[in-house]
Amino acid sequence: MSMTMERAKNLSVSALIHSLLIGVSVLCVFPLIWALSSSLKTQSTVFSDMSLIPKDPQWGNYVEAWTKGDFGLYFMNSVFYTSIVVVGVILVSSLAAYAFSRFEFPGKNFLFYLLIATMMIPIPGTIIPLYVLLVKLGLANTAIGYILPQINGGLALGIFLMKTFFDDLPKELEESARIDGCGRLRVYAYIAIPLAKPAIAVLAIFNVLNVWNEYLLAMLVLSDKGLMPLQRGLMVFQGAHITEYPLLMAGICITIAPVMLLYLALQKYIIKGITAGAVKG
Amino acid sequence: MSDREDAFLELAKKYEAETGVRVKFDLYAPSESYSQKVKAAAQTNTLPDVFGILGESRDLASFIKSGFVADLSDALAKDVTGSWRDRLFEKAFEVNQFKAGNSYGVTPGVYGIPLDMTTIQFVYNKDLFAKAGLDPEAPPRTWQDFMVAARALEEAGIQPLVSGFGEIWMLDALSSNWAMNIMGEEKFFDTYRGKVKYTDPDWVQVLSLFKEMTDEGVIVPGAVTMVNKTAEQTFANGRAAMAFNGSWCVNVYKGMNPTLNYGAFLPPQVSASRTIKIWGGAGSSFMVNNRSARKDQATAFLKWLAEADQQSFLANATNNLPANRKSLKDLSPILAQFADDIDNTTHPNVYPVHEDHRVLEAWSKGIQSILIGEKTPEQVAQEVQTAKEREMSRKK
Amino acid sequence: MNSYKVREILGNYVFIVPALALFAIFSAYPFLKVFHLAAFEFDGINPQKTFVGWDNIVDILTNNPVFWASMKNALIITVLALIIQNLLALLLALACDRDIRFGNVYRVIFYIPPVLSGIVVGLIWQWIYDGNYGLFNHLLEFLRLGHLKRAWLADGDTALFAVAVIHMWKGFGWGFIVLLAGLQSIPRELYEAAKVDGANAWHTFMNVTAPLMIPVFILVSVLTILGTMQIYDIIVSTTGGGPGYHTEVPISRMISEMTGAGRFGYACAMGVVFGVVLLIVSVVQIRVSKAMKQA
Numbered sequence: 001m002s003m004t005m006e007r008a009k010n011l012s013v014s015a016l017i018h019s020l021l022i023g024v025s026v027l028c029v030f031p032l033i034w035a036l037s038s039s040l041k042t043q044s045t046v047f048s049d050m051s052l053i054p055k056d057p058q059w060g061n062y063v064e065a066w067t068k069g070d071f072g073l074y075f076m077n078s079v080f081y082t083s084i085v086v087v088g089v090i091l092v093s094s095l096a097a098y099a100f101s102r103f104e105f106p107g108k109n110f111l112f113y114l115l116i117a118t119m120m121i122p123i124p125g126t127i128i129p130l131y132v133l134l135v136k137l138g139l140a141n142t143a144i145g146y147i148l149p150q151i152n153g154g155l156a157l158g159i160f161l162m163k164t165f166f167d168d169l170p171k172e173l174e175e176s177a178r179i180d181g182c183g184r185l186r187v188y189a190y191i192a193i194p195l196a197k198p199a200i201a202v203l204a205i206f207n208v209l210n211v212w213n214e215y216l217l218a219m220l221v222l223s224d225k226g227l228m229p230l231q232r233g234l235m236v237f238q239g240a241h242i243t244e245y246p247l248l249m250a251g252i253c254i255t256i257a258p259v260m261l262l263y264l265a266l267q268k269y270i271i272k273g274i275t276a277g278a279v280k281g
Numbered sequence: 282m283s284d285r286e287d288a289f290l291e292l293a294k295k296y297e298a299e300t301g302v303r304v305k306f307d308l309y310a311p312s313e314s315y316s317q318k319v320k321a322a323a324q325t326n327t328l329p330d331v332f333g334i335l336g337e338s339r340d341l342a343s344f345i346k347s348g349f350v351a352d353l354s355d356a357l358a359k360d361v362t363g364s365w366r367d368r369l370f371e372k373a374f375e376v377n378q379f380k381a382g383n384s385y386g387v388t389p390g391v392y393g394i395p396l397d398m399t400t401i402q403f404v405y406n407k408d409l410f411a412k413a414g415l416d417p418e419a420p421p422r423t424w425q426d427f428m429v430a431a432r433a434l435e436e437a438g439i440q441p442l443v444s445g446f447g448e449i450w451m452l453d454a455l456s457s458n459w460a461m462n463i464m465g466e467e468k469f470f471d472t473y474r475g476k477v478k479y480t481d482p483d484w485v486q487v488l489s490l491f492k493e494m495t496d497e498g499v500i501v502p503g504a505v506t507m508v509n510k511t512a513e514q515t516f517a518n519g520r521a522a523m524a525f526n527g528s529w530c531v532n533v534y535k536g537m538n539p540t541l542n543y544g545a546f547l548p549p550q551v552s553a554s555r556t557i558k559i560w561g562g563a564g565s566s567f568m569v570n571n572r573s574a575r576k577d578q579a580t581a582f583l584k585w586l587a588e589a590d591q592q593s594f595l596a597n598a599t600n601n602l603p604a605n606r607k608s609l610k611d612l613s614p615i616l617a618q619f620a621d622d623i624d625n626t627t628h629p630n631v632y633p634v635h636e637d638h639r640v641l642e643a644w645s646k647g648i649q650s651i652l653i654g655e656k657t658p659e660q661v662a663q664e665v666q667t668a669k670e671r672e673m674s675r676k677k
Numbered sequence: 678m679n680s681y682k683v684r685e686i687l688g689n690y691v692f693i694v695p696a697l698a699l700f701a702i703f704s705a706y707p708f709l710k711v712f713h714l715a716a717f718e719f720d721g722i723n724p725q726k727t728f729v730g731w732d733n734i735v736d737i738l739t740n741n742p743v744f745w746a747s748m749k750n751a752l753i754i755t756v757l758a759l760i761i762q763n764l765l766a767l768l769l770a771l772a773c774d775r776d777i778r779f780g781n782v783y784r785v786i787f788y789i790p791p792v793l794s795g796i797v798v799g800l801i802w803q804w805i806y807d808g809n810y811g812l813f814n815h816l817l818e819f820l821r822l823g824h825l826k827r828a829w830l831a832d833g834d835t836a837l838f839a840v841a842v843i844h845m846w847k848g849f850g851w852g853f854i855v856l857l858a859g860l861q862s863i864p865r866e867l868y869e870a871a872k873v874d875g876a877n878a879w880h881t882f883m884n885v886t887a888p889l890m891i892p893v894f895i896l897v898s899v900l901t902i903l904g905t906m907q908i909y910d911i912i913v914s915t916t917g918g919g920p921g922y923h924t925e926v927p928i929s930r931m932i933s934e935m936t937g938a939g940r941f942g943y944a945c946a947m948g949v950v951f952g953v954v955l956l957i958v959s960v961v962q963i964r965v966s967k968a969m970k971q972a
Contacts, residue, residue: 021773048518123708130706164892184688220318259792503809
């Protein structure tokens with residue numbers, strides 16, 4: 001192909017790709033813009049005023065949502081729960097996945113499939129027996145009682161993901177370290193984990209969203225206002241008959257912001273295969 | 282009930298000032314989550330002193346039989362002035378009451394105190410009626426009037442009717458209003474008992490009403506999967522001239538469109554030989570936890586809540602119908618229109634016999650199929666009868 | 678066996694003890710309880726249950742056409758998701774994998790749908806699909822396709838697909854992230870080498886990218902199946918399972934039994950049957966993918 005034809009071809013492919021990206025982006029951003037726009041309207045205009053930017057934006061809605069929904073308190077709680085659960089999931093599942101990937105021991109396969117089976121046989125309705133169990137263990141209405149089941153909830157995917165990743169990771173670095181006399185735990189901690197950043201980032205993103213948006217378990221297990229997460233704050237705006245839409249939208253926008261910011265920070269870890277290349281090359 | 286948080290907080294303050302007893306309200310939404318929490322709490326014996334049971338009498342019966350709900354008949358009887366019982370609408374009590382020989386085998390008694398009342402009927406937009414050349418003060422009374430009005434509205438480019446028909450209980454409500462009107466309560470309940478078939482011409486006629494509305498384009502397209510909240514927006518924003526909704530809508534419409542000019546009326550009658558009955562009765566009720574150590578205090582609190590002052594306050598704060606007769610005089614004009622029809626109410630929770638949930642579901646979903654023109658009334662009647670027979674054979 | 682060997686073997690297990698402990702308490706027990714309750718006629722309130730043994734499960738397998746119709750609905754959406762959603766995610770991931778302008782911006786944008794709560798998703802899409810004022814109908818008119826207008830969520834023929842579209846819109850962001858992570862861990866040198874060998878885009882993809890991405894493809898497929906079969910929130914906020922039974926799915930049937938019909942034990946039995954179906958489908962999917970890997 002001549003140079004110009006090649007360039008033309010590249011340009012048209014590029015144009016096609018860009019239009020796809022932009023098209024999908026519009027579809028994704030649009031609901032967020034609508035939510036933002038609605039949060040600045042009043043209850044009587046939220047569905048009749050079709051303008052994207054209301055003439056009289058009710059910035060006060062955000063303040064009202066924050067105070068009425070007790071967001072200050074719930075926000076800190078959610079941050080607390082999310083951090084602990086995500087760290088817990090990463091720790092526990094990477095430990096287990098490493099073992100499944102690198103070690104041999106009797107019952108290995110059986111235990112592996114058992115642990116990830118919960119992912120394959122999710123049974124709704126387990127939440128009520130779970131609640132009963134927590135009460136029996138004296139963990140109802142406690143932070144621990146809310147945190148532990150959620151760590152457990154992230155294990156199946158976490159172990160599956162991390163094992164898949166570890167399986168594909170070449171063993172040379174680890175083996176040389178072991179020959180040098182490093183214990184398995186040290187090899188895991190100082191060699192395998194740093195190389196697993198992309199997988200850990202993905203796992204973190206998944207779990208942050210799950211815990212941040214969780215409300216069913218919180219509602220069943222927690223009664224003390226001081227323990228409740230952010231989603232509880234949103235409940236205030238949803239009555240049996242009346243939903244205060246602008247405040248609810250404001251509340252939702254407030255709850256979305258931190259997750260998006262965190263994602264922005266984490267997704268940088270899904271970087272080009274520089275680290276992987278260093279090992280595979 | 283989290284939309285009433287402010288009102289309840291006020292009441293709690295007032296009660297503490299009067300009696301020194303502190304009351305803590307915990308409100309949850311949405312309703313399904315609240316019901317789940319109450320059921321879970323029952324299983325672990327952590328129910329609060331006072332709680333609500335949303336939903337069917339079947340659930341209330343089960344709570345009672347498990348020993349979670351206190352029978353308040355004694356407390357009511359001991360009320361020497363007799364005013365507590367008399368003050369509240371009989372209808373409001375019925376929903377929480379089990380009479381001798383009830384189908385659930387519950388010891389007869391009164392198990393809850395009503396907080397407010399609701400009725401479920403029709404509302405219409407007076408301005409849109411005027412625009413279509415209809416008399417804004419004369420909503421349709423009979424089925425014929427209704428269809429005439431609908432056609433006039435369509436001519437004027439206005440959509441006649443909207444409702445949250447995606448919520449199948451609304452279809453159950455409306456269709457049973459017409460069913461009772463056409464065949465009378467006895468035959469209605471005999472069908473539930475299994476003595477009359479759903480393929481009976483009277484039942485098919487009920488289904489045909491929906492077919493007629495579909496053929497004439499009376500119902501807003503999309504209503505068949507609309508939740509009631511969306512239907513409420515549609516009516517509040519003047520996009521439909523009539524709506525089938527409950528008296529709680531007064532509060533909702535006020536928030537969405539304070540200038541809405543509307544009135545309430547009973548569903549159009551199909552048969553002239555009986556007055557039409559609508560669903561209604563206690564809106565929300567509170568129950569006393571039978572295992573609570575503070576039963577008496579809880580009962581005293583509920584009694585206080587039912588008094589005229591508190592009821593009027595709640596009625597004004599939340600725009601719901603009060604359960605106390607004496608508060609009626611304090612109602613806004615539109616609420617008064619709903620209140621007028623309280624005596625015409627009935628409700629599944631007070632039926633002498635109950636239909637299996639799966640049969641009711643087949644019925645309502647069958648109506649949805651008619652609304653989208655997928656099935657005929659005869660087909661649906663046959664399907665419902667098949668479902669009924671399946672459930673009856675299961676019980677053997 | 679010397680003590681070193683014993684310590685080594687025990688050491689192996691130490692790594693998995695935390696996971697096993699959590700699993701035993703918070704997964705195994707509730708699971709077994711659900712299996713247990715599946716053998717009872719229990720309404721979720723009254724502690725006095727009646728033992729019915731296998732009756733619930735037998736009834737589900739033989740006498741509950743509605744449940745299997747809902748299973749079919751879920752399967753249809755799942756197949757659509759496996760093909761369309763993941764294809765889209767793959768294309769977008771490939772596009773963002775190159776050094777593209779605004780690559781980071783796109784990544785963040787594609788993450789928005791998964792983050793949005795069910796309420797917003799329901800409201801927005803109801804508006805888009807609305808029969809009278811919906812954006813989609815406006816668009817069709819604009820494209821001179823006005824004769825196709827309808828109330829998308831209320832029409833028996835289109836409701837299920839309309840819901841599937843919402844699900845795919847919400848779900849592709851996850852596939853995108855995972856696929857992108859997988860793509861980014863492929864060493865760039867391999868691409869350089871392929872270019873030097875004169876391979877075009879298609880060849881590069883088939884011979885370099887795809888083989889290395891197989892484990893990721895398997896992961897994404899399994900997650901898609903599991904996530905899509907359990908679709909529920911979207912249904913509740915848009916169609917409620919209607920019109921008729923057109924958009925009923927297994928989870929909505931279970932909830933209906935649990936709270937509507939008050940048959941908690943039966944709902945648990947449905948959960949068990951559903952779980953088994955999911956397990957079979959997942960295992961088949963993994964086997965098929967592994968077989969393709971050998972090929």
